[in-house]
Amino acid sequence: MPPPPAADGPDKGARPARGLHGRLDVPAGAVELGTELLIGGWVVHERLRIDRVLVTVDDEIVGHARVDVARPDVCDRWPDVVGATHRGWSVIVPPVASEEVTVRAYAHVEGGDGDPARLGPWIRFAEATLPVVATGESFGRIDDPGEIRPGVLRVSGAARAPGGLTRVELSTVAGDAAWVRARHTLPYAQPPWATDAEERLAGFAGYVRVPSEGTLTIRAVAVGTDGRRHELTPITAVVVEPDVSTAAPERLTTLLDRFEQRLGRLARPASPARILVATHALDLGGAQLYLLLLLERLRERGLEFCIVSRATGPLQVELETADVPVLVFGTTPSDREVLEGQVLAIAEFAAEHGVVGCLANSLPTFPAVIAAQRLGLPTAWAIHESFDLDVFWTEAYGHLPADVTGVAEEALARCDEVVFEAESTRQLYADRVPADRRILVPYGVDATAIDAYLSDNSQAAARATLGLAPDALVLACVGTVEARKAQLSLVRAFARIPPDRRRGVQLVVVGMNASSYAQSLRLFVADAGIADAIVLVEVTRDIYPWYLAADVLMSASDVESVPRTMLEAMLLGRPVAATAAFGVGELVTDGGTGFLCDPLDLAALQSMLERVMATPRVDLAAMGGAARKHVAATHDPSVYVDHFEARFSTWLRRWAQ
Incomplete structure (x- = not known):
């Protein structure tokens, strides 16, 4: 790789490039957001040899190339210059992610005395500013699902939206009907547009129904935090015959006969x-x-x-x-x-x-x-x-x-x-x-054990033991870290809140493990610059101290029935802020025993977080008291x-x- 240009421009202070000629060959019209570019062109110098070309996009070096592409048209125009047969070059530029890009090309020329070992300056010889537009494909992709059988199909891919992705919706029906939400904010291998920690969490996954025969067109829409909908390029596939049986009838008869014979010989x-x-x-x-x-x-x-x-x-x-x-x-x-x-x-x-x-x-x-x-x-x-x-x-x-x-x-x-x-x-x-x-x-859950714990412990002592700030607003998310529980969405929503509004707030995630999802959570916390406000805790059976240290129990799950963690935290006097997934909406009352928002919607999750942060501590404590009374009255384990x-x-x- 050639040495980089100076920070304030490769040709800063250089004399006018007399004898240097060249041009950028760039795409006609606008460039698609999130796509690679093939940038090429030609360059010649009337007296000196040019051996390399360097290309920048918005003053960042993106590639370099040898001048080794035949350009007869340039040779015909400049027949007597050094390097008689090759005048052209080309560079593949990584995917662009802004609304406009400026491309510049610099030539590396030999020293003026003709000595090939002597390095000359990098001299800019061409530039172009290109508009960037968003097309359906640039908002993401639907992964090839492979063979499709009747029943249910898992659809995955990557999606983005200007300003941030709030949800992904899937459908197999033309028009605006029958859209279902998919999980999002999932790890995805190198999204082409990713420029920061949030955009690297571009993955989504959801389910659609597959007909018994014919073709299936899979559609996906990326919905931005501003509410705008951006459709990805659909995929159409042929539905194949299902695999009805994996055991021949005679073999199955043998297996069932063996079952009867073996069990008949056992004395109970x-x-x-x-x-x-x-x-x-x-x-x-x-x-x-x-x-x-x-x-x-x-x-x-x-x-x-x-x-x-x-x-x-x-x-x-x-x-x-x-x-x-x-x-x-x-x-x-x-x-x-x-x-x-x-x-x-x-x-x-x-x-x-x-x-x-x-x-x-x-x-x-x-x-x-x-x-x-x-x-x-x-x-x-x-x-x-x-x-x-x-x-x-x-x-x-x-x-x-x-x-x-x-x-x-x-x-x-x-x-x-x-x-x-x-x-x-x-x-x-x-x-x-x-x-x-x-x-x-x-x-x-057993209220007796929880009451005994409460009588011997305090929130201040729990925070001191666990290393949490004594005066912080502590939000605790407790449960195995996995995609269904959407801890990545919760942390991402937290990171999107302006720093001045989340000052003095600590988000604790209890349930870390060795999964790739948990590892992505660790990487996001580090890359997003929020490590000072996030506490990551491995799976532990000694969970009561974390409930007691918290002010609010958090949950972003898209599938839950009646989580044990919520019952325990509520009996410990903690309100719950959660997505209203299935039984959670039956357990928690919005504004009474906690806060609720729609599942699989980042903007709704962020809004709920902001509501929690804006609620006075005395009101949170009152909600916690109501939560304890509700669970004690309706969830006695003896039933x-x-x-x-x-x-x-x-x-x-x-x-x-």
Whole structure:
């Protein structure tokens, strides 16, 4: 790379470039925002050799080139100059990101005495100012989705909007109808227009319905913080035949026969009679902690359990130490044969431990439900996921064959009861589960433990221990850092608030991990220059100090039912500022127990943050008091425990008969 020009211009102080001639060949008309440019031209000197050309855009060096492109037209005009055959050059300029750019070209000439080893000056010989316009393509791109099958398709890409992106909407319908919001502010590999930390978070992802046949046109709109809509270039693809079955009928018959033969040889123990409990993981997520509380309470009442889980985690050691048998049944059931292997392993485990019924704790536990139903056992399924079921299969697994999801959905429809924690989630399953089997049972958390903690601790002490400013307005976002919970959107919205208006505010994000999403959050905080106002905390089970240290609990999730973190924080007297995703809108009252805004909308999230910051501390404390009263009155954990104790007791009586 040649040495850069001086900061105030490469030819500052140089004598007029007598004998130097050249021109820029630039695109006719305006340049597209966010696109690369091919800049070329020609250059000659009447007496000296020119070996290189340097190009700047708005005084920033963007490339250099040898003068090695044949230009017969220039040679005909200047037949006697040095370098008789090559006069042309070309440079690829990186994507432009402003409304107007000035391109300048500089020639590097040899010394005046003709010595090639002597370096001469960089001399400007041409410049051009180009207008930049925004076209559909320059606002982003829709990624090629590859093969499209009927059902649900995950659509991803990158998007931007002048002044900032507030949301992305997807559609497969011509016109203005049927637009659905997508997740945004996601990491994306090198968006072509990215010039700062915010624009590097250009990724989006959402779901559209795919017809059974024909073609599908995918459309995406980037909506700016000013409300303007900018459509990206659509993609059209042909819908292919679905993969209906991954196991031949004769093979499936063999698998089912093997199941019956293996189970027929197992003698079920007379005691103890246990309940099979299935969960998707044994880590510290909200659903798992609800489950652990339920099991602890029921074991105190004399019930026994065994656990099957899709994945292991720190809770496995606790359970096994307490003499609860645990089976980890493995990875994604990628085809029907893998699924049947999991079902058989779970069924054998259940028979070995004298199981009389099954409680499934999340959607990915469907192999356990299938196993229990094949054993003729009653089943209850607690649904925590506020997803349309078709979307869930794609969100959780990427792709599952239709014969796998079909068996899972049959098991769901046959359950003795399906339990929901939020009415909005219950309504999502209206066409999947008969109405008399869809049960709403509110979750709760242990107020006794929280009250004991409050009696021994104070906010000032918690802040001192955690290293938080004693007088700051502390906003805490608690939960595993992942795309669904949108912590990147929350931090990005925070960064967009003018510094003078967020002075004295600290945003704490608890739940950092080793994921790429969490790493992008770390990079954004550093690149955006807000590290002094953001505290990033790894996943921890000791969460009460963070609630107590905070003034407000924050959430930007696009999918939630009734988060355990909100119940705990509200019982600790903290108001909640959150997106009104599913059950959150049932738990939090805007202006009463907290603040609400629309999900998947950055401008709405930023506006809510500003409302929180503008609310006097005394009013926040009053909201926190109202939040505590509401949760204490409506989310007593004994309701959930009593419901399942009654259910399990019925199963045990049937078994005893």
